[in-house]
Amino acid sequence: MVHVITGACCSDARCVTACPLDVIHPRPDEPEFATAEMLHIDPKTCIDCGACADACPVDAIVPIDKLLPSQQHFVEVNADYFVDRPVAPFSIGPTRAIPVLPPELGGVRVAIVGSGPAGMYAAEELLRHNDIDVDVFERLLTPWGLVRSGVAPDHPETKAVAATFETIAREKNLRLRLGVEIGTDVSIDNLRKHYHAVIVATGAPIGRALDIPGTTLPGSLSAHEFAGWYNGHPDAADKQFDLSSARAIVVGNGNVALDIVRILLADPADLADTDIAPHALEALRRSRVEEVQILGRRGPRDAAFSESELTALATIPGLGIDVEPHPELEDMRELHPSEGALRRKLRFLRTRSVDGSRGDKRIVFRFDTRVTAIHDAAPALSVQISTGTTTEMVPAALVIHAIGHDSQPIPGIPTHPSIARTPNAKGRITDDVDGTPITGLYTVGWHKRGATGVIGTNRNCSQETVGALLADLADGRLTQPTSAVATLDSMLAARGIETTDLRGWHRIDTEERRRGQAASRPRSKIVRYSELSNTAHP
Numbered sequence: 001m002v003h004v005i006t007g008a009c010c011s012d013a014r015c016v017t018a019c020p021l022d023v024i025h026p027r028p029d030e031p032e033f034a035t036a037e038m039l040h041i042d043p044k045t046c047i048d049c050g051a052c053a054d055a056c057p058v059d060a061i062v063p064i065d066k067l068l069p070s071q072q073h074f075v076e077v078n079a080d081y082f083v084d085r086p087v088a089p090f091s092i093g094p095t096r097a098i099p100v101l102p103p104e105l106g107g108v109r110v111a112i113v114g115s116g117p118a119g120m121y122a123a124e125e126l127l128r129h130n131d132i133d134v135d136v137f138e139r140l141l142t143p144w145g146l147v148r149s150g151v152a153p154d155h156p157e158t159k160a161v162a163a164t165f166e167t168i169a170r171e172k173n174l175r176l177r178l179g180v181e182i183g184t185d186v187s188i189d190n191l192r193k194h195y196h197a198v199i200v201a202t203g204a205p206i207g208r209a210l211d212i213p214g215t216t217l218p219g220s221l222s223a224h225e226f227a228g229w230y231n232g233h234p235d236a237a238d239k240q241f242d243l244s245s246a247r248a249i250v251v252g253n254g255n256v257a258l259d260i261v262r263i264l265l266a267d268p269a270d271l272a273d274t275d276i277a278p279h280a281l282e283a284l285r286r287s288r289v290e291e292v293q294i295l296g297r298r299g300p301r302d303a304a305f306s307e308s309e310l311t312a313l314a315t316i317p318g319l320g321i322d323v324e325p326h327p328e329l330e331d332m333r334e335l336h337p338s339e340g341a342l343r344r345k346l347r348f349l350r351t352r353s354v355d356g357s358r359g360d361k362r363i364v365f366r367f368d369t370r371v372t373a374i375h376d377a378a379p380a381l382s383v384q385i386s387t388g389t390t391t392e393m394v395p396a397a398l399v400i401h402a403i404g405h406d407s408q409p410i411p412g413i414p415t416h417p418s419i420a421r422t423p424n425a426k427g428r429i430t431d432d433v434d435g436t437p438i439t440g441l442y443t444v445g446w447h448k449r450g451a452t453g454v455i456g457t458n459r460n461c462s463q464e465t466v467g468a469l470l471a472d473l474a475d476g477r478l479t480q481p482t483s484a485v486a487t488l489d490s491m492l493a494a495r496g497i498e499t500t501d502l503r504g505w506h507r508i509d510t511e512e513r514r515r516g517q518a519a520s521r522p523r524s525k526i527v528r529y530s531e532l533s534n535t536a537h538p
Helices: 014-018 051-055 074-081 117-126 162-169 188-192 223-230 255-265 278-285 307-315 340-354 457-474 485-494 502-518 529-536
Strands: 003-005 061-063 108-113 132-138 174-178 197-200 220-222 247-251 291-295 319-323 361-366 370-377 380-387 390-396 398-401 428-430 437-443
Touching (some): 014 051, 074 307, 074 340, 117 132, 117 162, 162 174, 174 502, 188 485, 197 457, 220 223, 223 255, 223 278, 223 398, 247 390, 255 291, 255 307, 255 361, 307 319, 307 340, 319 340, 370 390, 380 398, 437 457, 502 529
Parallel strands (some): 108 132, 108 197, 132 174, 197 437, 247 398, 291 361, 319 361
Antiparallel strands (some): 428 437
16 A cells, blocks of 8 residues: 555655655655645555655645545546656655854844745744744734635635644744834834845735736626635725626636636535635625636646546536647647656546536636636626637626736835746845845745745745755854844834734634634634724723
């Protein structure tokens, strides 16, 4: 018997370190790690010790005889990865040395801006050193970033990684400082006076929209905005969307697009068992949306969704899946045997293009299509779609742009306008004019590399950034703070900025779980700032 990695994999890569035989790949030091949809266990060399399963923060590693029927295909997924990639047991890859700081560098203070996965993984790296104190600043009164407000509510296994961040936050040298917006409540320059270094981990919170006429019409919105609505983000608590028409359109075909499709077409009774925001659940119960068209600008081979997210659609009861015919689905003989994930995705799509599955609701995949304009045709929108030489008008209740995310500019932090992220060299923020590193400023996560990768990708990313910071610290490149942290606390209090900490978050967390238990749900989220504040400060 061997263990199998399933679709819940977050690429945290703790399993790679835990494996005594080095049979889990790609490792973070291998080129494929940056683009792999998930990690894989070689079934020929796994000895079933279970160390990887114990290390996995999202329970994605399962003994082969414990797989659910919907997980059986992951046996093939894992095995296919190692076609033409033979593994030699005990060929342990390079280990990562933890820098030893000189004793005179004790009492180091580091500020991290953002409490999402990138920020918390960076904190974990820093806290390997007992003499480093870390303050994690967060604009919201709730931590964990997109794990709380971005991961779809029907993916509780992915949200389980929050337990790892909770453990990190309980470390004695870490302080959560929730409810502080850096750049508004405190400037970057002011923050730098209180810390040896500042790491920016604010992600990419701006959802991109199509640059076409009509994109600002009501009912045309970004995927980030819609996901925030159903996940209970305070910024989206009062938003309302028209779900009274039969059709919605999602532009883009990545995993976020599939998340939105599942939420729009899921049985609300199934969503009632999740942590979806109460207002969203009620709206979906009244929804009349029966069809969602997913529009991809390129062909099926370039579709960005992962195999696990695509094939999971087939397990949703009563959901029909149609795929418009496309030449790339006709002949797959050119694919290399090692391209197993792509082959299986195309096979899945080709089957539905020949004989679409039927259901009360349906998804329609369309490729090589472009939205060229959105028109107001009350009571719905009219979407102008171009497919080669043909143009058609399609009515829809919603047009959701799932085409990526951009970073939010922060005063005092350079932002490269053409790539919508902060210029940096291995995590060192650089001047946007000549590329010179700015002393004491670092970045990690989507703010560093753009909106790519999954949750666990940020762990390897943070190791690089923190490694650069520690190297600069050991070489004497960082400057001593000129103000005590206590003066920062006094300044925030004088400005009437009501912050909270880990205890305040625990009050919110406890109350949400209590409300959820009363409704037979894991939690019922508090979604408005005023109520969050009152709960954190009884």
